[in-house]
Amino acid sequence: MDINVRVAGEAGQGVLTTGNLLVGALAGLGLHVLSSQSYMSRIRGGLNWFDVRIADEELFSPRRTADLLVALTPPARDILAEDLTEGGMLLFDGAGGDGAVGIEFSRAAQEAAGSKLMANTVAAGAVFAVLGYDCGRLCGYLATQFKKKGDEVVAANVTCARRGAELAGTHAGRIPAPAPAAAPDYLCSGAEAIGLAAAAAGVKLVTAYPMTPSTPTFTYLAAVADRYGIVVEQAEDEIAAVNMICGAAYAGVPALAATSGGGFALMVEGLSLAGIMELPIVIVLGQRPGPATGLPTRTAQQDLKFALSAGHGEFVRAVFAPGTIQQCYELTRRALQTAHRFQTPVLILTDEFLQDLQKNVPPLDESPRPIDRHILEDPSPDYRRYEVTESGVSPRAIPGGEGFVICDSDVHNDCGNITEDLQTHLTQQDKRMRKLTGLTAEALPPQRYGPDDAGTLLLAWGSSYGPCREAVDALNAHGGSAAMLHFSQVWPINAAGARQLFGRPRRVISVEGNCTGQFASVLREAGLLEECELLPRYDGLPFTGEYIVSGVNG
Amino acid sequence: MNIGKADTQPAWCPGCGNFAILKTLEEAVAEAGIDRRKLVLVSGIGQAAKLPHYTRANVFNGLHGRALPAATGIKLANHELTLVVTSGDGDMYGEGGNHFIHAVRRNIGVKAFVHNNQVYGLTKGQASPTSELGFVTKVQTHGVVSVPFNPLALAIVEDCCFVARSYTGDRDHLRRMMVAALAERGGFALLDILQPCVTFNKVNTFRWYKERARPIDDSHDPFDREKALRLALKWGDEIPVGILYRSRRPSFEANSPALAGKTLVAQLAGR
Numbered sequence: 001m002d003i004n005v006r007v008a009g010e011a012g013q014g015v016l017t018t019g020n021l022l023v024g025a026l027a028g029l030g031l032h033v034l035s036s037q038s039y040m041s042r043i044r045g046g047l048n049w050f051d052v053r054i055a056d057e058e059l060f061s062p063r064r065t066a067d068l069l070v071a072l073t074p075p076a077r078d079i080l081a082e083d084l085t086e087g088g089m090l091l092f093d094g095a096g097g098d099g100a101v102g103i104e105f106s107r108a109a110q111e112a113a114g115s116k117l118m119a120n121t122v123a124a125g126a127v128f129a130v131l132g133y134d135c136g137r138l139c140g141y142l143a144t145q146f147k148k149k150g151d152e153v154v155a156a157n158v159t160c161a162r163r164g165a166e167l168a169g170t171h172a173g174r175i176p177a178p179a180p181a182a183a184p185d186y187l188c189s190g191a192e193a194i195g196l197a198a199a200a201a202g203v204k205l206v207t208a209y210p211m212t213p214s215t216p217t218f219t220y221l222a223a224v225a226d227r228y229g230i231v232v233e234q235a236e237d238e239i240a241a242v243n244m245i246c247g248a249a250y251a252g253v254p255a256l257a258a259t260s261g262g263g264f265a266l267m268v269e270g271l272s273l274a275g276i277m278e279l280p281i282v283i284v285l286g287q288r289p290g291p292a293t294g295l296p297t298r299t300a301q302q303d304l305k306f307a308l309s310a311g312h313g314e315f316v317r318a319v320f321a322p323g324t325i326q327q328c329y330e331l332t333r334r335a336l337q338t339a340h341r342f343q344t345p346v347l348i349l350t351d352e353f354l355q356d357l358q359k360n361v362p363p364l365d366e367s368p369r370p371i372d373r374h375i376l377e378d379p380s381p382d383y384r385r386y387e388v389t390e391s392g393v394s395p396r397a398i399p400g401g402e403g404f405v406i407c408d409s410d411v412h413n414d415c416g417n418i419t420e421d422l423q424t425h426l427t428q429q430d431k432r433m434r435k436l437t438g439l440t441a442e443a444l445p446p447q448r449y450g451p452d453d454a455g456t457l458l459l460a461w462g463s464s465y466g467p468c469r470e471a472v473d474a475l476n477a478h479g480g481s482a483a484m485l486h487f488s489q490v491w492p493i494n495a496a497g498a499r500q501l502f503g504r505p506r507r508v509i510s511v512e513g514n515c516t517g518q519f520a521s522v523l524r525e526a527g528l529l530e531e532c533e534l535l536p537r538y539d540g541l542p543f544t545g546e547y548i549v550s551g552v553n554g
Numbered sequence: 555m556n557i558g559k560a561d562t563q564p565a566w567c568p569g570c571g572n573f574a575i576l577k578t579l580e581e582a583v584a585e586a587g588i589d590r591r592k593l594v595l596v597s598g599i600g601q602a603a604k605l606p607h608y609t610r611a612n613v614f615n616g617l618h619g620r621a622l623p624a625a626t627g628i629k630l631a632n633h634e635l636t637l638v639v640t641s642g643d644g645d646m647y648g649e650g651g652n653h654f655i656h657a658v659r660r661n662i663g664v665k666a667f668v669h670n671n672q673v674y675g676l677t678k679g680q681a682s683p684t685s686e687l688g689f690v691t692k693v694q695t696h697g698v699v700s701v702p703f704n705p706l707a708l709a710i711v712e713d714c715c716f717v718a719r720s721y722t723g724d725r726d727h728l729r730r731m732m733v734a735a736l737a738e739r740g741g742f743a744l745l746d747i748l749q750p751c752v753t754f755n756k757v758n759t760f761r762w763y764k765e766r767a768r769p770i771d772d773s774h775d776p777f778d779r780e781k782a783l784r785l786a787l788k789w790g791d792e793i794p795v796g797i798l799y800r801s802r803r804p805s806f807e808a809n810s811p812a813l814a815g816k817t818l819v820a821q822l823a824g825r
Contacts, residue, residue: 204818205630229812229821231630236656240623243616247596247627250614251635252819255627273617370822398819399594399612399628399635406606406613409599417607418615 001178002032002055004063005127008080009072009093012044018070018120019050022127025141026054027187027360029133029180034059034359036542041212041296047075054131056178059359060324060466061545068130068175070123071100089175091126091168093119101172105164112163113156121157125164131177135165186363190328190354190463191216193364194284197332198256199228202370203282205248205255206232207241212296213352214258214286228368238263242270242283249279250407252375252398254336258284261303262293268310271345275315277407278386278394278432280339280346280373282332287351287513289540298540299352301462301513307347308491308522314429316342316436318443319491321349323465327488328354329364337371338442342435343396349490351513353542354463379403385416388427392434436492443489445497450476450483456552457505459532461487461519463542464511470545475552482552490519493526508532511548564608566601571722571749571760575669576605578725579640582732583611593636596625598650601676602642602669619649622657625664632819633663633807636736643670647683647703654705658712661741662806667732668705668744671751672758679754689757706786709744710779710799716743717782717799722750723764727795734797741805748793763793770796777801 007018019035027033031054040046051062067088071077077092077100084090089101096102103126105119112122121142128138142157188196195217198206206225208218222232235241238259245255259267264285274281285307289300307319318338320331332348339346376383376395383403387394394414399405406416411425419425450472460468468484475482485501487493508529510520515538523529535551537543566572583593595606599618606613612635616624621639629637639646646654646668657664672689674680681694684705688697709717716738720731728747735743748767750760774796776782782799807813815821 202822204812204822205627207627226811229818231810231812231818233626233630235623236652239620240626240653240656243620243623244627244630246616247614247624247629248631248818249627250624251594251628251631253631253822255631269617270620273620277616373822398632400592400632400819402591404591404610404612408607408613408615409617410615416613418604 001176002053002059003067003131003175003177004065005052005054005068005070006049006066006080007070007072007123008047008049008076010045011040011042011048013072014120015048015050015072018123019052021120021124022052023187023358024145025124025128025138026052027183027185028141029137030182030185031055031178031180032057032059032183032360033187034062034357036062036353037356038541039297047079049076049080054178056181061470062542064544064546068127070127072105089130089172091130091172096171103167103171108163108167109160112159115156118157118160121160122164125161126168126172128161129165129168130172130175132174133177135162184360184362187358187360188325188364189216189356189358190322190325190350191356192220193325193328194332194348194350195220195224196364196366197329198336199224199230200366200369201333201336202254202368203256203336204230204253205245206230206257207235207244207255208258209235209238209241209263211260211263213288213355214260214284216355217258217284217286238266239270242267242281243273245281246270246274246277246279249274249281250277250398250405252373254280254340254371254373256282256284258286260286260288261290261306264303264306264310269312272311272313272315273409274345275311275313275317275432276409278343280343282335282339282346282348284348284350286355287349289538295540297352299513299542300538300540301351301464302538304349304461304490304514304518304522307349315432316344316439317346317491318439318489319347319349321462321488321490322354323460323462323486323488325357325359325361331488333371338439340371340373342439343393344435349462351463384414386412386414386428386431388414388431390434391438392431393438394431440492440494443492443494445494446485446487446501448483448485448501451481452503453481454483454503455481455505456483456507456509457503458482458484458548459508459510459520459523460484461490464513467543467545467548468511471548471552474545474549487519490522493522493528495526495528498528502528509535509552511535511543513537513543565604567753569752570601571671571751572602572605572669574722574725574728575667575747575749576608578728579667579732580609582729582736585729586733586736588636588736592634593638594628596621596628596637596639597641598645599676600642600645602640603645605640619645620653621645622650622653622664622666626657626660626662629663629807630813630818632817633813634817637664639664639666641668642675643668643672643682643684644674647705651683651703655708655712658709658714658742658744660806661715661803663741665735665738665743666745667735668746669749670746671749671755673751673755675751675754686757704786705744705746706798707783710783710786713801713803714742714744714799715740715801715803715805716797718744718797719746719748719795721748721763721767721795723760723767727769731797740801741803766791766793767795768792770794770798
């Protein structure tokens with residue numbers, strides 16, 4: 001069984017703090033936890049919420065409905081009440097009535113600890129009591145969390161948590177909740193998994209101009225920079241950010257930039273530069289709805305075709321689109337390896353939903369394991385950076401040795417020097433494009449989930465893995481016959497691998513966070529698909545299992 | 555030698571100031587005792603930006619206006635390299651103006667040698683950010699109405715480590731300025747080099763600069779910011795050349811904990 005707890009209020013009220021507190025404490029009980037967020041682009045006011053879904057088995061997707069709603073403002077109560085499940089409970093920070101249980105979290109915090117700031121802790125205590133979990137475990141979690149802030153802070157938080165549990169015990173009933181299981185006690189968000197993988201893989205320069213939803217990856221890397229020996233620089237703009245990592249890559253250091261659609265648009269010329277200079281750079285592109293500034297804090301999968309075609313001229317690239325926390329880690333590492341192996345830019349497509357998604361997973365490897373940079377040691381004085389090879393990959397030296405390393409954004413000869421000789425241009429262009437063969441040979445096949453003979457095949461890419469997987473389970477549990485084919489590498493497409501897993505479905509439905517079916521179009525171009533149905537979502541909110549099920553069932 | 559020098563003939567007009575800058579740079583690099591294997595010349599786009607191809611060094615000839623962020627990335631990756639950005643006024647002050655502002659703020663250990671001929675050469679004669687008021691071109695048909703950008707004043711206001719001006723009419727002076735900039739160990743060094751454009755700038759000619767360039771008096775204290783700023787604001791009949799300003803501000807590298815020991819690239823060596 002699973003239940004969904006939703007904490008909702010204005011920006012600045014501690015929705016995030018309460019949510020994170022619950023996620024940590026509930027994961028500590030051994031429960032499977034998955035959290036997601038819905039927030040507005042503002043620092044104060046509005047209506048934000050934080051969902052914590054808990055279960056006794058692994059979770060993959062958020063849910064639209066909530067079983068327990070903790071409303072910190074009247075609009076949170078009034079607007080979100082309709083998403084309460086039957087038998088669900090609404091705790092309201094104020095007077096009760098109309099189906100809401102009134103518990104004054106702020107007032108209780110003021111009375112118990114002399115500060116309204118700890119209303120979050122009171123709320124967490126109340127949630128624990130309603131779900132029938134041991135408040136002592138919450139208090140233990142608080143003690144670890146606030147240890148650094150001193151005994152007084154710990155004691156005040158513990159008092160508040162107990163007060164919340166007491167108030168809920170008196171005024172609210174109980175909701176049946178999953179029994180604590182043996183879920184891993186290692187919480188990670190998509191944003192953190194990407195950052196962690198980059199740090200562990202030996203990325204030494206990280207640049208960005210802050211932009212939602214890539215910022216959490218940037219701040220994560222800043223937080224671990226001293227531990228891993230990374231320079232993290234907030235560039236004056238995305239143009240600087242991408243050119244800085246191009247410079248670092250030239251000098252032999254794995255480097256990464258993080259951005260979102262608008263910032264990526266500014267990086268496009270730099271991407272083209274990495275293409276012609278054959279520099280191993282990696283860019284994390286966190287998607288959100290556009291065009292232009294769009295909906296800054298919402299989610300989308302609208303930049304796929306942009307990512308595949310960004311950059312003037314023609315050059316090779318790889319584009320990864322992780323679907324789970326583990327894939328965020330593994331594919332970031334792979335993106336860096338691929339960039340270095342083929343000396344070309346690689347993109348990681350993520351989005352607000354996956355960046356902010358947190359869940360407990362088996363511990364990710366935090367130890368430094370630098371990737372192979374494929375650097376030619378001791379180049380001779382007659383070294384030529386762009387030596388023509390069959391694979392298209394030239395031996396790559398870095399400056400500082402006997403052979404000069406010469407790179408140019410202009411068409412260049414095999415030495416790297418500017419030329420307008422058209423035959424040389426063709427030779428070098430063909431050399432670069434030949435790398436596509438190697439890139440394609442190494443492209444990841446999609447993953448299939450569900451029965452081999454499924455009548456309905458859901459095509460998914462990137463962050464919709466979890467929601468699609470839950471939809472497949474739900475459809476099959478109710479007599480349906482569905483499977484999912486999920487692509488975590490969207491360029492180049494491993495067509496042979498995909499064909500093998502395609503099966504002979506009666507219905508093919510492309511599930512995409514955009515309104516034009518961009519991925520279906522890519523698959524058609526790859527010769528993998530004729531016509532298919534489109535199950536789009538582009539209102540700014542993430543897919544959920546229910547959303548996909550109802551789309552499939554029409 | 556892999557420079558391919560024989561087939562890389564300069565694409566400059568006969569009489570271009572770039573020739574003097576190239577020749578002087580060769581001399582200055584030798585005089586400063588810089589190991590060319592550890593020298594990286596970075597440029598953007600423009601006629602000046604082609605200079606790195608005509609010398610023996612590591613080269614990063616990047617995008618228009620983006621030489622400074624690329625040089626910043628290279629310096630951070632390996633701060634034992636000597637980074638010299640050699641590009642024109644359009645590249646550094648126009649297309650790359652934002653990066654110029656922030657590279658100086660950041661105080662990254664990069665030497666910027668800006669070929670400033672107050673006009674766009676490669677695109678054939680349009681105004682540059684340093685063109686003077688009233689300068690008539692095929693685009694600015696009624697003359698330039700925007701005031702010229704003052705790179706030296708901006709750098710001084712931003713407490714740049716080394717701010718100097720020279721001109722191609724006095725190669726000995728230019729060489730000394732380059733050597734001083736190359737010797738700067740603190741952080742960002744700006745050397746603005748006035749040069750004629752024989753094809754597109756008929757106003758600020760070789761003679762025009764020669765008549766106006768005035769070496770800064772030996773009594774000037776380059777650590778005096780206000781006096782340096784006053785010098786930077788001088789332009790017209792007298793144009794001060796020499797070291798206007800110096801600052802002891804620590805470099806970006808010195809302020810980066812990750813660069814306290816080995817260079818970033820050395821931290822990965824052998825893996």
